[in-house]
Amino acid sequence: MIARVVTATILLATTGCWGTRDSYHCDNDSDCDLGTAGRCELDHRCTVYDAACATERSYTDHSGALSGRCFDDHATPVNACAAGQAPAVRAGCFADVCDAEPACCTTAWSEACVLEAQIRCPELTCATQVALTATKGGITELWQLAWGPSGWTSAAQSGGEAFLVWLAPAPGTANPRLATLRDARRTLLVDTTAYAVADRPYQWLTSVDLDRDGRDSIALSSGDAMSPFTIEMIELTTDTRRDLVTPATQRLTFADYDHDAFPDAFAFAGNNYHVLASIGDHGAARELAPTTTNAIPGSVNNNTPGTNGVHGIELADVDRDHQLDLIATGNTVRIHLAVPRIRDQPNLSIDCAPPVAPGSACDPTLAAFASTVVPQQASTALYVGLFPQRTLYRGEISGSPPALNFVPITVPCPGAPGTCPGFIGMFARDLDGDHKIDIVAIDADLALVTLLSSRNNEPIYGKPIATTTTGYTAVRTSLTGITP
Amino acid sequence: MSLHALCLLGVFAFATPAAAAPEAPARADADDAETALAQARDHFSRGEFAEAKTLLLAAYTSSHRPDLLFALGQAEFNLENFVEAIDYYEKFLATNPDAERAALTQQALGAARARIAAPKPVPAPRTVERHRWQPEYTGLLVLGGVGLALGTALFIDGHGLGNDESGSLADYELRIKRSQSEQLAGLACTIGGALAIGGALVAWRVRSETVIAPSMSERAVGVAIGGRW
Numbered sequence: 241m242i243a244r245v246v247t248a249t250i251l252l253a254t255t256g257c258w259g260t261r262d263s264y265h266c267d268n269d270s271d272c273d274l275g276t277a278g279r280c281e282l283d284h285r286c287t288v289y290d291a292a293c294a295t296e297r298s299y300t301d302h303s304g305a306l307s308g309r310c311f312d313d314h315a316t317p318v319n320a321c322a323a324g325q326a327p328a329v330r331a332g333c334f335a336d337v338c339d340a341e342p343a344c345c346t347t348a349w350s351e352a353c354v355l356e357a358q359i360r361c362p363e364l365t366c367a368t369q370v371a372l373t374a375t376k377g378g379i380t381e382l383w384q385l386a387w388g389p390s391g392w393t394s395a396a397q398s399g400g401e402a403f404l405v406w407l408a409p410a411p412g413t414a415n416p417r418l419a420t421l422r423d424a425r426r427t428l429l430v431d432t433t434a435y436a437v438a439d440r441p442y443q444w445l446t447s448v449d450l451d452r453d454g455r456d457s458i459a460l461s462s463g464d465a466m467s468p469f470t471i472e473m474i475e476l477t478t479d480t481r482r483d484l485v486t487p488a489t490q491r492l493t494f495a496d497y498d499h500d501a502f503p504d505a506f507a508f509a510g511n512n513y514h515v516l517a518s519i520g521d522h523g524a525a526r527e528l529a530p531t532t533t534n535a536i537p538g539s540v541n542n543n544t545p546g547t548n549g550v551h552g553i554e555l556a557d558v559d560r561d562h563q564l565d566l567i568a569t570g571n572t573v574r575i576h577l578a579v580p581r582i583r584d585q586p587n588l589s590i591d592c593a594p595p596v597a598p599g600s601a602c603d604p605t606l607a608a609f610a611s612t613v614v615p616q617q618a619s620t621a622l623y624v625g626l627f628p629q630r631t632l633y634r635g636e637i638s639g640s641p642p643a644l645n646f647v648p649i650t651v652p653c654p655g656a657p658g659t660c661p662g663f664i665g666m667f668a669r670d671l672d673g674d675h676k677i678d679i680v681a682i683d684a685d686l687a688l689v690t691l692l693s694s695r696n697n698e699p700i701y702g703k704p705i706a707t708t709t710t711g712y713t714a715v716r717t718s719l720t721g722i723t724p
Numbered sequence: 725m726s727l728h729a730l731c732l733l734g735v736f737a738f739a740t741p742a743a744a745a746p747e748a749p750a751r752a753d754a755d756d757a758e759t760a761l762a763q764a765r766d767h768f769s770r771g772e773f774a775e776a777k778t779l780l781l782a783a784y785t786s787s788h789r790p791d792l793l794f795a796l797g798q799a800e801f802n803l804e805n806f807v808e809a810i811d812y813y814e815k816f817l818a819t820n821p822d823a824e825r826a827a828l829t830q831q832a833l834g835a836a837r838a839r840i841a842a843p844k845p846v847p848a849p850r851t852v853e854r855h856r857w858q859p860e861y862t863g864l865l866v867l868g869g870v871g872l873a874l875g876t877a878l879f880i881d882g883h884g885l886g887n888d889e890s891g892s893l894a895d896y897e898l899r900i901k902r903s904q905s906e907q908l909a910g911l912a913c914t915i916g917g918a919l920a921i922g923g924a925l926v927a928w929r930v931r932s933e934t935v936i937a938p939s940m941s942e943r944a945v946g947v948a949i950g951g952r953w
Contacts, residue, residue, distance in 0.1 A: 261886070261887060262886065262900060263889075264889050264893055264896045265889055266892075266893065270892065271891075271892045271893055272892070272893050273892045273893055273894045274893045274894050274897060278893065286893050300893060301897070302893065302896060302897065302900065
């Protein structure tokens with residue numbers, strides 16, 4: 241009997257069944273003071289730098305069952321219609337999405353992932369919402385658009401300043417959040433939550449998990465000719481912030497440029513568009529390093545008044561090689577293919593009216609462009625809208641190296657011919673739920689021309705959403721969707 | 725008739741005074757023999773057969789009285805020297821005693837021969853060891869109790885340390901190591917205390933007897949060792 245008791249006690253001792261949990265929970269990063277670059281995660285466990293992990297982090301000892309495991313920020317999107325979320329778990333139709341665009345499961349759930357999901361997920365239905373920021377000189381108007389059975393509905397957002405943006409749902413939630421500035425740009429309003437911000441010339445706002453820590457993070461960009469270009473990283477839950485100084489902040493967007501599983505930044509300033517690679521020094525908070533710079537001529541005839549050479553940046557898989565490519569649009573359309581890193585120099589440059597490759601027999605100073613990439617099941621189309629000519633083109637991408645052959649699309653104009661302005665913005669989404677991507681072109685009067693795939697992509701003219709101002713020079717759109 | 729009774733009877737029956745010895749030296753020897761015989765009887769009655777044998781041998785050497793041969797046989801018999809006893813008995817019979825004495829001698833002779841033929845008696849089992857409560861058991865109990873108490877205290881304190889998540893991760897790791905050390909020490913103390921108490925209780929409550937039982941027969945010799953707890 242005694243021998244049995246002693247044996248049982250020794251077994252308890254050797255198997256660690258003491259009742260001690262060996263489970264530590266942290267409250268902040270300073271609690272995690274073992275290993276390199278300790279960080280307290282949302283689950284109150286400590287992680288440290290670990291180069292062997294995709295997120296470059298693993299859980300420390302004393303993290304219960306997670307001890308030694310790689311930190312994993314993957315999550316099944318609660319609302320797959322909203323970009324800016326954590327990389328998806330490869331399951332269900334999201335596996336198909338990630339087969340098409342691996343970055344959706346390795347880096348982040350971006351707008352390109354939403355489009356792929358709309359094509360490949362039969363159960364996914366998105367009620368498309370658009371936050372629109374239109375500018376003309378010193379005028380900035382903010383509009384909220386919604387697509388419904390009867391078409392677009394719009395509502396002006398009074399009181400907002402600088403931009404109107406849809407942010408991703410907070411982690412684990414489904415509802416996207418509308419954000420703008422108020423109080424002479426001193427308050428950032430996210431839905432109903434106000435965050436005090438510095439007095440800066442703010443440019444843009446987007447959801448991004450730069451550090452892959454699974455937190456509710458945004459990048460608020462600012463800067464102009466008189467103020468330094470700054471990206472302010474804000475973690476909304478704890479309102480912790482850090483500033484990143486960069487050479488450009490306009491139309492700030494994120495994608496994985498170098499395939500290190502961390503999102504890199506893309507932005508433009510004036511005539512230059514930049515790749516700002518995310519770099520991490522052994523687990524330290526990541527920085528953005530200027531990596532490549534390209535320019536689009538700004539001094540051209542018939543340019544959109546008051547604008548520079550670059551108008552917009554998009555990341556999409558142009559050549560269907562499962563890598564996101566860079567498309568910079570302005571007075572020229574530049575396409576940088578990923579091989580797998582996005583090339584420093586463009587593979588394709590599109591200019592002229594009708595659009596052709598530069599150097600062809602045309603006047604390259606005739607047009608400015610808006611564009612959007614439209615993924616299809618096995619191919620991709622590039623739609624471009626011209627300014628000042630009111631013309632749309634559908635480009636089919638084929639061949640290797642890829643070539644573009646454009647087909648003009650006749651666009652209705654309710655007034656006399658030549659009285660309708662050209663296009664300054666475009667975006668793509670599946671509006672009508674047929675799992676094919678539709679296109680929306682926005683002209684300078686903020687009239688929406690919608691091309692529904694279910695209607696054979698026949699342009700449908702919509703009246704200008706703005707009734708008092710015409711001749712806008714730039715429009716920025718922020719898309720999201722609500723799942724029923 | 726028991727051997728002892730036979731012995732005394734024999735000594736008294738045979739050792740009568742030699743009335744038919746008239747000469748003076750013979751008389752003196754007879755007196756010596758009587759004295760030795762009387763002393764031998766005393767030794768017989770006390771079971772001191774070796775002393776009796778010595779006296780009888782001395783008397784016989786000096787007197788050569790035939791009746792002393794029977795007494796010597798009885799002494800050897802009681803000393804379990806049965807061969808020698810038979811020798812004395814036969815020598816006595818060779819002196820042609822009277823019928824009554826011859827019958828008694830034959831009876832003694834038969835007894836001696838029977839004892840030679842009989843198997844050797846087996847020694848009775850002998851208890852070698854028996855534990856009883858000892859003062860050191862009390863010491864063991866006290867020591868064990870202290871060990872159990874200390875072990876429990878260390879274990880509880882170590883357990884508390886391991887579940888204390890205050891401070892940083894480094895603090896926690898230090899506490900975990902200390903917790904493990906304390907719990908191991910607590911375990912050791914608890915086991916030691918339990919063993920001490922258990923040992924004391926076993927020694928006290930359980931009778932420990934070791935029995936050694938030798939056996940012997942014409943064909944084999946063995947020793948059986950057994951115990952009971």
